[in-house]
Amino acid sequence: MAGEVVKIEESYWIPFPNGQQTHIRVKPNTKIDSRVKVGDNIAAQLMSNGDAEALIKLSEKAESIEFPKPDKNLSDMR
Secondary structure, three states: OEEEOOEEOOEEEEEOOOOOEEEEEOOOOOEEOOOOOOOOEEEEEEOOOOEEEEEEEEOOOOOOOOOOOOOOOHHHHO
16 A cells, blocks of 8 residues: 555554545554654555565656446345
8 A cells, every 4th residue: 555644643644545544553663664644645565464574665756557346236246
C-alpha cells in the first residue's frame, strides 16, 4: 500500500483515489527507515491482520492505478 499520510493518530491514515481513507497500524516491531510526518509519501508492506511489517518514506508520490470494476461476481463463476 502506498500514499500520502494525511493524519497520524495511533495509525497512519492514507486516502484512496475515491476520497475514502484507510489506516496503517504501526507497531513497535514495524521496520521503519525514518520518521514519518503528515504530508510524507510512504509505502508499506502489510501483514494479513492490517499491521505494517515494514514502512519506507518515498521521495515522490507513488502513482495510483484505478482498476475497472469487474462485471461478474464470485457466484457467477461457480
